[in-house]
Amino acid sequence: MPHAGSSRPSHILLRDDAGRWATAAPERTVLGVIHNVTSATRLLDLLTPFEGDSRVHVVFTCTGSSAFENGTREFIAARQLPWISWEEAKREKFDLAVSSSRGGELHKLNAPLVGAPHGAGYNKHLRREPGAGSREPGAGSRKPEAFGLDAEWLTHDGELIPSAIVLSHDEQRERLRRGCPEAVPISVVAGDPCMDDLRAGLPFRAEYRAALGLTPGRKLLVLTSTWGPHSLLGANMDLVRRALAELPHDEYRVLAAVHPNIWYGHSGWQVRAWLAPYLRAGLLLPAPETDTWKAALVAADAFIGDHGSLTLYAAALGVPGLLGAFGDDVVAAGSPMDRLGAALPRVAPDVPLGRQLRRAAAAQADDERLAAIGGLVTSRPTRAAELLRRLYYERLELDEPAWPAVPRPVALPLPLPAERYGPVPPPMFVDVRPEPDGTLVLRRHVAEFQGAVTGHLADPHLVVAEGDPDGRWAGAADVVLGRAPGPRETYRSAAERVFAAHGGCWLVAFADRAVGEAGCVAVTRQGEVITGRWAEGGDLGFGVAASVLYADAGAELTVSVRVGGEVGVLRVG
Template sequence: MPDAGPSHILLREDAADWETVKPERFVLGVIHNVTSATRLLDLLKPFEGDSRVQVLFACTGSSAFTEGLREFITERKLPCISWEEAKREKFDLAVSSSRGGDLHQLNAPLVGAPHGAGYNKYLSRKPEAGSRKPEAGSRKPEAFGLGAEWLVHDGELIPSAIVLSHDEQRERLRRGCPEAVPFSVVAGDPCMDQLLAGVPFRDEYRAALGVRPGQKLLVLTSTWKDQSLLGAHRADLEIIRRSLAELPADEYRVLHAVHPNAWFTHGGHQIREWFEPFLRAGLLLPSPETDIWKAALVAADAFIGDHGSLTLYAAALGVPGLLGAFDEDTVAEGSPMDLLGRELPRVTRHEPLGRQLQRAAAAQAGPQRERLAEIGALVTSRPLQAAGLLRSLYYERMKLDEPQHPAISRPVALPLPLPAERRQPGAAAVYADMQGGRLRRYPAELQGSLTHHLPDPYLVAAYGEPDPRWAHAADVILARSLHSGESWEDAARRVFRRHPGCELVAFPQEATGCLAFTRDRLQRLTAQWQDGAPSWPYDFSVAASALYSTLTSRSASSVRVSVVDGLPPAVLTISR
């Protein structure tokens, strides 16, 4: 881990010779891994704008998840010292969002906070010399962070303040470590406050994530280990595949928020390689050390989660959802996560996913609404107050007057555009019911046998599709520009030769529709959107798909086409 040498310049005896701003107080931010580091930066937000306070960081070295941490620290330019130096120096305050490492050796009043949505999971410390683990049978295990195993060393309480996000946690702390109760402070949840502050900007988040008008955003949330959403379905990553395969591609965007421990254990490159078919189908996959998952939860229309904190945050925001996995053995009995796990329905394998999401949304807006709201309210009993309460706690411990400006919980910034270079032109299985004017498109590559949501699909592929399954079997080929000196008819023949199963070749015609040719007698056809048709979602590929539907169904020469629920249909005029 980064090591500034024998001493950071600001801690040296001659620091006054070098410093530009003279701090009055020094705070140590304790980093355990990337997961705790992202939470730690939220906890340190109350110091922003105060030049009297200098924050330095140190890594405990006690976590197995060290991958990605060096890059995280370097990218954010966090001033770091070694853990050994952190234990030698005296600080006015230390803040930690984890319980790992020799925290008892720090020479500073320590504020300990959760690194997720409260305290919801069991975790036992491995026995070691000087362990804080209580003797067998001394106390019933409590959630990680609320038991003596993590709070007491050699009979002495380690933190000088234990941050709770909700009043209910105090009773669980009383059961797990009664001597710590007088040192507990209910200060809310800064992450939940960021989410709540972002709610008025939901439309902006959706636009930044590439969610088009009329589309729904489904967020998949996965914690780590083999009972997570990602781990439990690792054989074929079933939940991710089904989300993209069964939900119409024009109606849904799907974003997968992967836990940092899973991401950095296997490596971002490996995760992306595993997800490559899903990325081609349009999956959004943000790096987990960013705040994009927060924007996504605010922007979401639905979620599929597991026993991780993001599931609880999503439910607290009122987003309807399903559980794709849930590890009952890990979740602390009686915790908010335990209550949520009893309330949310599980994804079933043999029913279309869209129908399950619709049923969950209806139930969670109706009969379950009040109960889910009660559980969501257990995330914080001090909504939108965490910044102020934490700042008061910190400054009281540092014996420093608070700044005059208010401490405000602010929404996360708009996400930068996510990488789009992996979304390559590919094959789409199209189901069209042109009697009702409805056209739905799905990625062909991800179709499986678990559900049968495509009663009679046909295949549309781009010219040059490398997969022979689609290149040879596609009913419609979306061609591109003409070769030099080539006529439209010559171009159509060339495409038919390359794609032997193709019945229709379509070429884009500016923004108005397409020019197409049939294999039979090379019949020339045009399909044009009437004036007023929006560019989204009525583009060239939709025009070609609808045109093919009219040929196979012998529909009229003018058809109304609907692609996305909630958006008006467009009229396509077809000339033979």
């Protein structure tokens, strides 16, 4: 990247002799202004109307004014964005500048500036740091409007900074009138490109679910956390544990959509270290600079959120949800987020989470109030690309391209990085219940995460793998998944060794050497040997077979078993 003190233009198109070196000769140059990774991801959404038009060239800069600058240069480099320093950006002249944040010395840019939100509209308060100075004399005496709609952020020495302010909904214009009335004439209601892309992806929900690794019948719960002490991870990180503890392991996948300011403020390593036990148990944690969170919202069956934009997007998509935290003090009064905070139920600490999610799904299916709040995300649905392009090309004094500007479905996410896992599976509480037709339904819950709320566990047995390093499980296990018998061991002799180390164990199960994981050989403490083999096409694993045999299903020759969305038939002998 260029040195900030260099006087020679670092980008080829900014040089006086650009015609000698450039392959293409664009007619206009646009500056994309990045504040941090959060604003950068939104900025790329805002710039999609230029795709396919070789008359326009975009270069990027970073204001250097964010407390969350970590990761920004890596983001820029990974996407090969043409980058110039902030000092150079202030020296050069551009035909247009686009920013999704209000931070930094934007008033020093020599370009007409389009300012847009970097989330679902304008919903939060944010004051400048002490000593940063006011944008407008007397601004501190006025009750602040939401960040982006207030004179403190829109003016400098009494003059408007942007030449156009993008609003996503008509209701924001009245709040702008209260916060900075002189900016109303330059406001443009252009909708929300992110919301448009999310809705365009809804017909392809099955494809997103498959890309995220969801098997048929398995539900996806998305935990959304903005940043700060009032966020879900800041105020209620225990909800990650509760979700993995209380929701049946085979019926739910849990994905945590973490705000980039958490990731880059504390470091990715630290976030992963905090969540390491949950990652080992199957928590999905996409990198925040990707748009995997968009695919997850389209694929989601439920969400638990806070006062961040993802909560509002999820509600607008019709996903049922709960609030795990909420920053009442930082949410602008009367904003859509304020209304959503009043409408969504809060997570109760003493009621099983599964029950709360089922109630939310039933109550919110036809909730007109939630539908109305979701409608406040955009008053120009499906038209953001069209309206933004019109705004940009008017400012650039160029004819728009001939092809239509339309929303595109969210890209299918790339496979998430596989988590490393140890040779010992996590101990599980297993609940086995018969249905009227005789089918046994198994629900498994990760044992180590259980807390005070136990209504989700009826009469479980504990399944532990032989060799688990956590000694507290040895005396409590009802079923032990044994390691393969040694060359001179029989199943009975290997089981005796396991029984000696697990005083409360009643059954030891081994993978059947004859058929591998599709079969199970179990030995009871009384020495009885029972076998179970899955019928072809319905292999649910020898651990599930062990729980079926423990539940005394041996009286039947065949047993139908359901775990999550999968069904198998176990032949018992």
